[in-house]
Amino acid sequence: GEVSPWRDRPYLVLVGLGTVLAFVFFQIQSTYPLALHRLHGLSEAKIGILLAINTVIIVALEMVLAHALADARQLRIVAWGSLLFCGGLALLPLGGGTLFLAFTVVVWTFGEMLSLPFLQGIVAVRAGAARRGSYLGLLNASFATAYVIAPTVGTWIFERWGSAALWGLCGGIGVFLLFGFLALDPRFNRRSSA
DSSP: OOOOGGGOHHHHHHHHHHHHHHHHHTTTTTHHHHHHHHTTOOOHHHHHHHHHHHHHHHHHHHHHHHHHTTTSOHHHHHHHHHHHHHHHHHTGGGOOSHHHHHHHHHHHHHHHHHHHHHHHHHHHHHHHHHHHHHHHHHHHHHHHHHHHHHHHHHHHHHHHHOHHHHHHHHHHHHHHHHHHHHHHHHHHTTSOOO
16 A cells, blocks of 8 residues: 555655755755855845846756656755755855856756755655655655744854854755765665655
């Protein structure tokens, strides 16, 4: 019979890793603009232009990437995407100037496209038609939790220990997620689910 998401251990590990990824992702809406303004002296308009790079790349390339990588091991894509996403943010204290900052946006945008959409696809496939609602619901609940916690914790780290500490932590999380998702990959593919 169908397995409940709460009894599917590899899936719960996936949700845990996904929540950690979401914690980093939601820095984009909170501490990231703060760092761009305080450390790099960017106006709101310039921050808006930088973030628009993210939108343009996603609109232009996300579906292309999804089709190109449809037959690849999805969890491995999420692993490397997570590293790229977190690593792109970790670059933030290492340079300055508009070109450098635009480059970091390109890096983490590719990471975003290789992690979050693929993660949801993996969950939908594992759940199968009957349990898709409960599986995706649990993932969405974990993301909602990260959405609430991330800005507060991120801002606290930023204010208390500084920007380098926060983005360095994000980079470290990226390495952790890379190994976490790669370790989960063989266990995840063991059970056919659809």
